[in-house]
Amino acid sequence: MAAPENRDIIRIGDRNFVPYIGRDKIHAAVCRVAARISADLAGTNPLFVCVLNGAFVFAADLFREISIGGEITFVRMKSYDGTQSTGRVREIHGLDEDIAGRTVVIVEDIVDTGYTVRHLREQLLAKGPQEVRVAALLFKPEALKCEVTVDYAALEIPNRFIVGYGLDYNEQGRQLKDIYVVKE
Numbered sequence: 001m002a003a004p005e006n007r008d009i010i011r012i013g014d015r016n017f018v019p020y021i022g023r024d025k026i027h028a029a030v031c032r033v034a035a036r037i038s039a040d041l042a043g044t045n046p047l048f049v050c051v052l053n054g055a056f057v058f059a060a061d062l063f064r065e066i067s068i069g070g071e072i073t074f075v076r077m078k079s080y081d082g083t084q085s086t087g088r089v090r091e092i093h094g095l096d097e098d099i100a101g102r103t104v105v106i107v108e109d110i111v112d113t114g115y116t117v118r119h120l121r122e123q124l125l126a127k128g129p130q131e132v133r134v135a136a137l138l139f140k141p142e143a144l145k146c147e148v149t150v151d152y153a154a155l156e157i158p159n160r161f162i163v164g165y166g167l168d169y170n171e172q173g174r175q176l177k178d179i180y181v182v183k184e
């Protein structure tokens with residue numbers, strides 16, 4: 001019989017992962033952040049900018065918990081290769097909307113080095129919005145390599161590599177309903 005601690009191990013590519021944050025805890029954190037955003041941005045018809053690919057699950061859940069209306073759109077950026085940030089942020093698909101005078105909320109799955117959010121925020125600010133805020137499901141403060149403000153961080157975690165709930169390891173694992181952490 002497998003040892004109890006081995007029961008929940010999942011294998012993705014060449015790595016093992018173990019359960020880390022369950023779906024109930026994720027849901028509660030998403031609802032808390034949605035309530036804060038709804039209270040802060042009431043009356044602004046905010047535009048949520050979901051950063052593909054990783055944030056699509058979080059954005060879908062967050063957006064449905066926002067109680068003040070608003071719109072959603074998508075950009076696509078890439079900076080990760082395997083379990084490492086490359087330090088370069090590539091834009092694969094940019095923003096089509098006119099955001100002049102608008103309240104914009106960047107919706108990210110995770111802020112790690114911070115390069116993606118910094119890059120996108122600067123790009124958006126150049127288009128003359130009223131303001132740009134940042135909402136992230138996860139924030140790894142220890143991994144930060146540049147100055148960024150995460151206005152709404154649902155959960156803070158140490159500097160470890162995770163998958164699930166939209167986050168991938170080499171494009172695998174995004175559809176996991178819970179978040180798993182790599183087993184060292």
Ligand code: IMP
Pocket residue numbers: 051054079080085108109110111112113114115116117160161162163167168169
């Ligand atoms: P940053 O630019 O280093 O802040 O990283 C941003 C992007 O890297 C995120 O949007 C994720 O797509 C990816 N990323 C960072 N940490 C992880 C992780 O632990 N697991 C999976 N993807 C991650």
Ligand code: MG
Pocket residue numbers: 051052053054055108109110
């Ligand atoms: Mg991402």
